[in-house]
Amino acid sequence: MTTHDIAATAALPLAPGRWTLDPLHSAVNFTIRHLGIAKVRGRFTGVEAGLYVGRTADEIRVTATIDLASIDTGNPDRDAHVRASDLLDVEKRPTMVFRSTRVSGEGGDWTMEGELTIGDVTRPVTLAVEFGGLVEVPMDGSRHAGFEATGEIRRGDFGLDFAPGLLGEVVKIQLDMEFVEPRSA
Template sequence: MTQDNSPNTTAAASVTTLPLSPGDWGFDPLHSAVNFTIRHLGIAKVRGRFRELTATLYVGEAADDVRVSAEIALASIDTGNPDRDAHTRSADLLDVEKRPMMTFRSTRVSGAGDDWSMAGELTIGDVTRPVTLAVEFGGVGDSPVDGRKHAGFEATGEIRRSDFGLDFGGGMLGDVVKIQLDMEFLEPDAG
């Protein structure tokens, strides 16, 4: 993990400025989603999501102690069109037989207030590339259903398919894939 010591950096900002208890926050898959957008023929957007994901959030005493990781099953892609999804899973594009999972591991979290940045490593198959996501802290709320505190986050960013060797469909499909993650986590148990 690299440290940026420039005067405008808030990398060492205390996470305690957020109302997040230290510890391992539980993932809430019912209120979380991984969505994406990609251009088709350069004139329209195709939107989709991945239905199967898991994530972990560890909150420490400072931003440098925050760790996030996620695993996404690539075969769970859903663009609303079964034929397109089947083709996307094939060896032409994602090749889910060889690349079943996409994983993310944070390397650095920085920011303040509601706006944060998370740098990390995204792995698709055997290719790992650095990715930085803009993170918006949505806040913390008490759930009347389970009586626990829930924390919400939205993360956005983009990747290039070609960086991961997924360059089928040049001219038909855009290289840039825009990502939007909506994640909800549950406060660690007190006991």
């Protein structure tokens, strides 16, 4: 083990193995401008994610699949319109998939680089990640780790360039994720 490996392992105190998402304490949220003057906030409720932790930070991998039809902006009529063929077209683009390619940082602040695929378009995305900590749950003894990741994408980069002027080009993303440590750890 090199000095880099020891530092990377000590900086992020996560047990090696496949961590599972705690969906009841996780959220995928977004914000987009409407008419350039107001923000529409929403979330996706259909999320599957996994975290694989190796012996070093270089071996950390995160994957997430988001069901685009699970969009919830608090307005069912708007959500139905966003799912339609003139906007997201969830029949052609049912999911959004993220796969990390590199994780770096230390302490509570990290950067995760990866690839985001919406429909048949894949683009690089970088997320700022804050490690919220690791805690043992008193009820069952399981250990949970919390993370907040933020970033932004440009709709046009993914061929989602509908309604220019009506909807903003930039979509801000906020992920609040809680993962459960593997039982064998």
